[in-house]
Amino acid sequence: MSAPTLAEDLLLLLFQPKSGTIAGENTLFYTLAGAVLADLGLSEHVRTSTGRSGATLVEAVEDNPPTDAVLRSAWDYVLPKPRGVQTVLAAVGPPLRGPLLDRLIERGEIRQVTKKTLGLFDRKVLEDGGTGRRAHLLDDVRRVLVDGAEPEPRVAALGALLSGSGTLPQFDPDIPWSSAVITRAKELEQGNWGAGAAAEAVTRTVTATIINSVITAVPPNPT
Template sequence: MQSDMLIIEDLMLLMLDDKTGVPAGAGTLYYTLGGAVLLELALLDRIEADEGPALNGPKITTVGDGPLADPLLQSAYDKIAEKTQRVQPLLNAVGSGLYQPVIERLLERGHLRQERRRVLGLFPTTRLPAEDNGYEAELRRKVCAVLEDGGSPDPHLGAVIALLSASGTLPTLDPAPKWSSRTYHRAKELEQGSWAAGAVNDAVARTVAAIAAGSAAVSIATITGPSS
């Protein structure tokens, strides 16, 4: 198992269909990826969320000093530090450019492979099937142990599951955990951030709530389309 994987990398690996590489919840993917980075920064004590209620969620501010070890996290931290924003627009601002860099990381780490083909011999297409290296299978086993058997996750795994639940993609994963009322309620418990300690829990819970609200709003807009 690779202990240096970011939350966003494990999250993406689980959301990608193992055969095609098409992500679950593609319409709200940027919200979820942005949330993964914010949760990582929260767990590192590098961002805080205020307590004031607002339409677009709490304000997010940077805290602490010194460089972050991962350039992806540093880039997000710098963007947040430029201007205090509320969490929902920030999820979009941070998450919109993350898909391709994370895919490239998973390819470099050997968790995905790239297959280029031509449909009908004419139209180029690219698939990103999972590599059977044991890592993803072990990650999924850990997710199932928490959701199906009531296990206690560490903060990293708790964040991954909370994001899957908040984004609405958990029951659509392929392969997915055994879906039941128990699984659903356990996932919702993790959305509350109980696996994060102390003041960090507040920032985590507010961020996850904003992801759930934002993902729901985007999904409704996609389904209903523009008003006549």
């Protein structure tokens, strides 16, 4: 299989092994769509611009289509003309959860098992696949938010999306919910990824613009 997309990694992080649930489920499609757009921005498949009304627009880089099917679907949507970020989030987000979860199950990152309820009714539950990838991703984000390490662009985007989705408090105590963590997370949202990221200034700006559009779209205190 190809390398995981940013949206897959985000969904894996949002999966809570202890409860078998996914954090931020009620607004998940905004967050996953934001990860798809951020992934496209990081790989320079899309760029952003400002429309006449001041709204942020996303437009495809015509000579640089992505090969991944999920990313290509979103890229195809903005190919005919630039579209508002909020419009793109609403259009590409709703169908993402199922295919992305299927990919995680296929990779063995998450297992879907059937259990009996009251000894009678079958229900499907999600369990950690035991690959260690979720723990590795969580450690990468923790080092940036807690230890102040300079992030790779993908890790910066993951931290910013977790913060913007309102789910970061649910990662305590692995990522302590402290004023320092909140401050660093907000810096990631704004594209302040560290001096070493200067070479990716344009990409960082595009990604931060997309992520902040996700934050605008997500209602306060999602559950």
